[in-house]
Amino acid sequence: MPHLEIQRTDDGSATLFVPELDEHYHSVKGAHTESLHIYRDCAYLHAAERSVHRPLRLLEVGFGTGLNAAVTAMAATAERPVHYITLEKYPVEPRLVERLGYEALVDASLFAALHAAPWEQPAAITPHFTLEKRCCDLLTAPLPHDIDIVYFDAFAPEKQPEMWSPEVFVRIFEAMSPRGVLTTYCAKGAIRRLLQSTGFAVERLDGPVGGKREILRATKA
Ligand SMILES: C[S@@+](CC[C@H](N)C(=O)[O-])C[C@H]1O[C@@H](n2cnc3c(N)ncnc32)[C@H](O)[C@@H]1O
Structure with a gap:
């Protein structure tokens, strides 16, 4: 497990910094804002409106701090229940997680x-929310099937190019439902x-307030 440091982002929420990679777990413009906009709103809530599958099957690449999982669990209801499968090669130590202060952003007991x-x-x-954490390497682990939603939250392509390869996206595409x-x-x-x-129809969407100008949403035709 690489050495990790806690840093504050522009919306006041904390993130983790990996000095070895010179890379953060979330946007430095706002960790919480990023999770809510890119993953909860643009993926989960969007898919929940369009899909008839229940529970919705969601795959996250990189459990990390658990912030994406937490904002999704907070939004899960009887109308849009979720089975959340998350892959993580390097689980974060509980002592570090406790120091992030996320209890102020999401339900503490959840x-x-x-x-x-x-x-x-x-x-x-x-x-309405089932969590399945898998400690594994995305590059070699078998992927779950019939996935309706993917949170692709790997470290940046410049830092971890192997996570953004054609082979990885083909495997993910094949694991997804129409x-x-x-x-x-x-x-x-x-x-x-x-x-x-790979076969996706791709949209460029506005990024989170105060953050990146654009983000990507890919839909399996
Ligand atoms: C950008 S962070 C994800 C942040 C996370 N979604 C959150 O809400 O805190 C990238 C994550 O991918 C994990 N990771 C790196 N290489 C991996 C691999 N080969 N397989 C699975 N997870 C990996 C890292 O340990 C890290 O937790």
Whole structure:
């Protein structure tokens, strides 16, 4: 596990910084704002309106601090229940998670339950949100099937290019259900073209307030 430091982002919420990679877990313009906009709103809530599948099956690349999972669990209801499968190669130490202060942003007991949940098996966190944490490497692990929503939250392509390869996106595409949606904070032209060549229809959406100008949403035709 690389050394990690806690840093404050522009919306007041904390994130983790990886000195070895010179990379953050979230946008420095606002960790909480990023999670809410790119993942909860542009992927989960958008897909929930369009898909008839229940529960919605969601795949996250990189559990990290659990912030994306927490904002999604807070939004899950009986009308849009979620089975949330998250892949993480380097779980963050609980002592560090406790110092992030996310209890002020999301329900504290829910956040604790996400982190206390066992790895490698589904755990009902609320009546409408089931979490399945898998400690594995995206590059080699088998992917779950019939995925309706993908939160593609890997470190940046310049820092971890192997996570943004054609092979990875083909595997994810094949794991998704028809009309499934993937969002990512990365709006680079090369990544947009890669998603298109994989078979996705790709939209450029406005980024979070105060953050990136654009983000990407890819839909399986
Ligand atoms: C940008 S951070 C994700 C932040 C996270 N979604 C959150 O809400 O805190 C990228 C995450 O991908 C994880 N990761 C890096 N390489 C990986 C791999 N090969 N397979 C699975 N996870 C990986 C990192 O440990 C890190 O937690």
